[in-house]
Amino acid sequence: MSKLFFRYGAMNSGKSTAMLQVAHNYEERGQQVLLIKPAKDTKGDDQIVSRLGVARHADLLLLPDQDLRTTFHALSDQQDSVLHSVACLLIDEAQFLTPEQVDQALAIAVLDEIPVVAFGIRTDFRTQAFPGSRRLMEVAHSLQEMKTICRCGKKAIFNARLGDAGIVREGEQVVIDGDNVRYEALCGRCYLEAAAS
Numbered sequence: 391m392s393k394l395f396f397r398y399g400a401m402n403s404g405k406s407t408a409m410l411q412v413a414h415n416y417e418e419r420g421q422q423v424l425l426i427k428p429a430k431d432t433k434g435d436d437q438i439v440s441r442l443g444v445a446r447h448a449d450l451l452l453l454p455d456q457d458l459r460t461t462f463h464a465l466s467d468q469q470d471s472v473l474h475s476v477a478c479l480l481i482d483e484a485q486f487l488t489p490e491q492v493d494q495a496l497a498i499a500v501l502d503e504i505p506v507v508a509f510g511i512r513t514d515f516r517t518q519a520f521p522g523s524r525r526l527m528e529v530a531h532s533l534q535e536m537k538t539i540c541r542c543g544k545k546a547i548f549n550a551r552l553g554d555a556g557i558v559r560e561g562e563q564v565v566i567d568g569d570n571v572r573y574e575a576l577c578g579r580c581y582l583e584a585a586a587s
Contacts, residue, residue, distance in 0.1 A: 394499040395507045396484065396526040399536030400546045400575035405509040407440040408536065409480050412507060421477035424465055426450045426458075428486035428522075438482045448482070458487070458494035459502075476504060484510035487522035496529050509536075515551035515558065515573065517581075538575050546575035550584065557584045 399405055409425070416423045425438055429451040437445045450465060452458060466476045479498060481487070487495070487508070499506045508530070512523045519527070527533065540546040551558040552572050576584065 392499045392503045392505045393531035394496050394526075394529065395505070395532045395534065396523075396530035397507065397509050397534045397536055398512050398523065398526075400538050401511060401549045401573050402441060402575050403536040403538035403546075404440075404442075405511075405536055406438055406482055407442050407444060409482055409507070409509045410438060410440060410444055410446055412478070413446070413480055416478055422475065423478045423480055424449045424462065424476050425480050425482065426452050426462075427482040428452050428454070428484075430454065430486040431483040452487070452491065454488055456491075458491040459497050462494075462498055462504075463502075479504055479506045481506065481508040482510075484508035484526060485512070485520035485523040486510075487525075489521050489525040492522055492525035492529065499531070511549060513549065515549055516560075517548055540575065540577035540580050542577060542580055544577040544579070546577050548576050548578065548581040550574050550576050550581055557581075559585065 397405060397408065413423045413425060425446065425448050427438060427448045433439055436448050436451055438448050439445045450461060452461065462479060481495065495506045495508060498504050508526055510523055513519050538546050550573060552574055
């Protein structure tokens with residue numbers, strides 16, 4: 391039986407890098423993969439972008455109202471006519487999936503017997519779960535935490551949104567990092583101490 395995997399971690403834990411490595415491993419063995427990212431992630435446009443500088447074109451930018459399983463089958467059929475059948479579905483920034491899309495990913499793994507590996511963060515800058523991440527935590531067969539470190543050297547688990555005056559505590563759940571906003575992965579102590587100041 392194929393499985394739905396959720397590999398999660400704070401920002402800068404190497405999720406996109408790991409995903410690109412998984413794609414490379416499959417392809418090095420002559421197997422076909424499909425790489426998907428939600429269109430909500432505008433960083434890199436249609437690219438899967440690692441902070442290490444590695445990038446690759448996404449096979450699909452998934453819209454919030456798009457059926458993942460139906461779209462996967464359509465893409466897979468196109469790929470099958472050119473290469474081998476798809477051996478694995480890889481999803482970057484999986485926190486931006488809708489709960490329904492997570493259920494569709496589960497159906498791809500269980501009913502279509504194609505492994506699905508989703509990479510993402512659990513919580514937003516307010517420590518509240520993203521809907522896609524919450525559903526992945528509920529239904530994934532395998533959960534794997536990817537670790538990174540805080541400025542103090544301890545394991546980081548929170549994603550702090552930073553502004554000119556320090557940690558930002560209010561605002562839209564999704565603001566992609568860039569010129570107007572930046573994020574820092576922090577341990578619980580550093581996050582709570584900074585939030586209290």
